[in-house]
Amino acid sequence: MKILFAGGGTGGHFYPIVAVAEALNEIAAKEGVGNLELYYMSDDPYDTELLTNTRLTYLNTVAGKQRTYFSIWNFLDPFKTLYGCFLAVVRLAVLYPDVVFGKGGYASFPALFAARLLRIPVVIHESDIVPGKVNRWIGSYATKVALSYPEAKRYFTHQDRIALTGQPIRKALLEMPEGDPLTLLSLEPNLPTILVIGGSQGAEKINENLIDIIARLVERYQVIHQTGEKNFDWIKKRAEGALAKSIQGNRYHPYPYLDSKQLHLAAKAANLVISRAGSSIFEIAVWGKPSALIPLAIAHDDHQRENAYSYARTGAATVIEEQNLKPELFLSIVSSIMESREKQESMAVGAKSFAKTDAAEKIARAVLAIALKHD
Secondary structure (H helix, E strand, C coil): CEEEEECCCCHHHHHHHHHHHHHHHHHHHHHCCCCCEEEEEECCCCCHHHHHHCCEEEEECCCCCCCCCCCCHHHHHHHHHHHHHHHHHHHHHHHCCCEEEECCCHHHHHHHHHHHHCCCCEEEEECCCCCCHHHHHHHCCCCEEEECCHHHHHHCCCHHHEEECCCCCCHHHHCCCCCCHHHHCCCCCCCCEEEEECCCCCCHHHHHHHHHHHHHHCCCCEEEEECCCCCHHHHHHHHHHHCCCCCCHHHEEEECCCCHHHHHHHHHHCCEEEECCCCHHHHHHHHCCCEEECCCCCCHHHHHHHHHHHHHCCCCEEECCHHHCCHHHHHHHHHHHHCCHHHHHHHHHHHHHHCCCCHHHHHHHHHHHHHHHHC
């Protein structure tokens, strides 16, 4: 039995694929499903070690992006995508998987195009309220459409094929690691903690506004800050300047990137999480933590803003529009949450009501059922 995954471009597409692959491997082992072969087709492997650990064989393809800003590549990338579709058709014709699972994004298009041309069953998952163009296009053909938000239903024609599953999340993020976060992350006991994450690449506007108020934050709290690898050096330098006169400067803990264990330990310690409003929402919900969400203003179809407000309606989060993100407002909102135990408890209840921890298994079982039927 062969199952092909298509997606990539960002961690928001890659990691849910890994989560479903993990669930497939687990189900196959428990239920004696033999000869399970898993493949991952994208323009970049993203994390080769994780692919190997999940027993996913990487197949390279070519895909062009569609940018929201002017670039000469906007004129050249359609030819790249065309070539990628040709390669994908050849590779899928030879491999001929029993089902293709698409996560959306530009990198999934060649494989999904080839699957439709070759009449291979397709299952897709959409993480956002406003689906991306690739998922909207393949949605009318897909055998099953899994959604994270109920509001996304209106974008798909065949309502009988839709399942509200939530977001597939890797087991490493569902299982709380052993160890004391205070010791392992060098945190002070009995001091409220703020965790700031901007995605694996960070978020410059969040970073800048955080540093503008960091001296005042560390007077009352400790801050764990994932800056993004590209931003780490200059943020660290700016923070050193901002904290030069502060006797509590050691309460600021910057990291270029938090691996899954570090991130989990940081979440375990945190009283508040500050984040963008992409797939990180689902991890925050699983952690059951209050959050302040700052949607990326240039996200395709403004999907982060839609995601953030949908999540906030559960009472789990406060939304700060990026154009309104100024140091004083930022400090005021953070303080209003951190200083109210009642508000924190209410937001935690909202987060837990949103969390769905079995999404990867549900999707894996649907993919497996279709593959067995097609086999």
